[in-house]
Amino acid sequence: MLDVQKIRNDFPILTREVNGKPLVYFDNAATSQTPQVVIDAIVDYYSSYNANIHRGVHTLSQEATDAYEIARKKIQEHFGAKRAHEIILTSGTTHSINIIATGFTSLLSKGDEIIVSALEHHSNIVPWQMLCERTGAILKVIPMNEDGELVMHVYDQLLSNRTKLVFTNHISNALGTINPIEEIIEKAHRVGAAVLIDGAQACPHVKPDVEALDVDFYVASAHKLCGPTGVGMLYGKEDWLNKLPPYQGGGEMIEQVTFEKTTYAGLPHKFEAGTPNICGGIAFGVALDYMNSIGFDNIAAYENELLEYGTQKLLEIEGLKIYGTSKNKTSVISFNLDNIHPYDVGTIVDKLGIAVRTGHHCAQPIMDFYNIPGTVRASFSFYNTKEEIDALVEAVKKAKMMLS
Numbered sequence: 083m084l085d086v087q088k089i090r091n092d093f094p095i096l097t098r099e100v101n102g103k104p105l106v107y108f109d110n111a112a113t114s115q116t117p118q119v120v121i122d123a124i125v126d127y128y129s130s131y132n133a134n135i136h137r138g139v140h141t142l143s144q145e146a147t148d149a150y151e152i153a154r155k156k157i158q159e160h161f162g163a164k165r166a167h168e169i170i171l172t173s174g175t176t177h178s179i180n181i182i183a184t185g186f187t188s189l190l191s192k193g194d195e196i197i198v199s200a201l202e203h204h205s206n207i208v209p210w211q212m213l214c215e216r217t218g219a220i221l222k223v224i225p226m227n228e229d230g231e232l233v234m235h236v237y238d239q240l241l242s243n244r245t246k247l248v249f250t251n252h253i254s255n256a257l258g259t260i261n262p263i264e265e266i267i268e269k270a271h272r273v274g275a276a277v278l279i280d281g282a283q284a285c286p287h288v289k290p291d292v293e294a295l296d297v298d299f300y301v302a303s304a305h306k307l308c309g310p311t312g313v314g315m316l317y318g319k320e321d322w323l324n325k326l327p328p329y330q331g332g333g334e335m336i337e338q339v340t341f342e343k344t345t346y347a348g349l350p351h352k353f354e355a356g357t358p359n360i361c362g363g364i365a366f367g368v369a370l371d372y373m374n375s376i377g378f379d380n381i382a383a384y385e386n387e388l389l390e391y392g393t394q395k396l397l398e399i400e401g402l403k404i405y406g407t408s409k410n411k412t413s414v415i416s417f418n419l420d421n422i423h424p425y426d427v428g429t430i431v432d433k434l435g436i437a438v439r440t441g442h443h444c445a446q447p448i449m450d451f452y453n454i455p456g457t458v459r460a461s462f463s464f465y466n467t468k469e470e471i472d473a474l475v476e477a478v479k480k481a482k483m484m485l486s
């Protein structure tokens with residue numbers, strides 16, 4: 083059981099007001115809020131040991147390097163990777179996906195096939211389209227159904243010995259659907275294809291185990307799970323990471339540089355050119371500690387309660403339609419009111435202090451499937467309450483009255 087009031091005290095932002103009303107923050111799927119321990123870690127870094135890492139013999143540099151490498155270890159343990167050097171610190175999910183999509187350029191040929199799902203964020207579509215343009219590979223799509231679930235029998239038909247890569251998200255950001263990634267991975271491996279799972283939206287809700295999943299690549303962003311923006315992770319199986327070329331050239335990623343020839347550093351540095359987001363990496367580790375101290379089972383159970391309550395209360399509003407009705411989903415409610423534009427609903431509920439996301443949520447193909455311009459998305463976190471959901475319901479009713 084969570085002590086939600088106690089947890090709320092960990093988040094200074096939750097005491098502020100917006101437009102004269104207490105803030106209700108329901109845009110957690112876009113970015114989560116930051117607990118004091120993570121803010122303290124950031125302040126502590128810049129106040130006491132700000133220095134560049136991996137290259138200085140002086141004390142500050144060593145302290146910063148140690149803290150950064152401890153964070154990598156925490157990320158490794160959290161995601162269940164066997165080796166710390168299988169964890170690459172990146173600027174976020176988008177960066178992580180681009181490392182792999184670019185790396186596959188030399189491994190694909192014209193006519194090879196790669197498979198994406200219909201439920202993706204643009205960051206798990208566009209880099210692969212660019213890869214297809216470079217290589218002549220063909221992009222195939224696992225379709226979705228009206229409930230916002232993947233149509234898995236079509237996936238079976240798409241797989242063949244031409245399939246080289248499959249990439250889907252673990253959980254959809256626009257609808258909250260939890261995808262059957264175990265089945266996706268297992269079936270892809272049967273035809274010899276590699277799999278990348280975009281865990282950006284899953285990580286705030288579940289603790290993935292990359293070894294048990296036997297996934298080839300798993301990517302996530304710290305800012306979705308109480309960490310800072312501009313930092314994330316890429317897990318890759320050692321063999322794959324050794325096989326792929328570096329993404330960027332620069333300092334830190336080399337073994338030796340001469341004008342005739344440069345040799346690259348080993349893992350993980352080969353993929354970490356330049357000065358990284360040192361403070362962000364350290365704070366990412368602290369955020370994972372914080373989430374684990376609450377416990378992912380507790381988080382999931384409470385968020386499910388919020389999801390059920392919110393779904394039931396919102397559906398009592400006449401003319402409200404929820405998109406993404408799979409039984410297997412996390413605490414995201416995407417909805418529209420009659421023919422009212424989602425932007426108008428979002429603007430009115432903001433006036434009442436409530437932050438929701440409106441628009442296509444960087445998942446335009448999903449909106450096209452439903453033939454809508456976008457949705458209003460309320461996404462709940464473990465620090466939200468049923469009283470806040472009541473405030474949302476009242477605000478949506480008011481919006482409906484004003485806009486109908």
Ligand code: PMP
Nearest residue numbers: 174175176203205255282283303
């Ligand atoms: N994939 C999914 C499923 C997401 O929800 C997001 C963030 N909205 C991303 C990728 C991109 O993450 P970032 O912007 O942190 O790189």
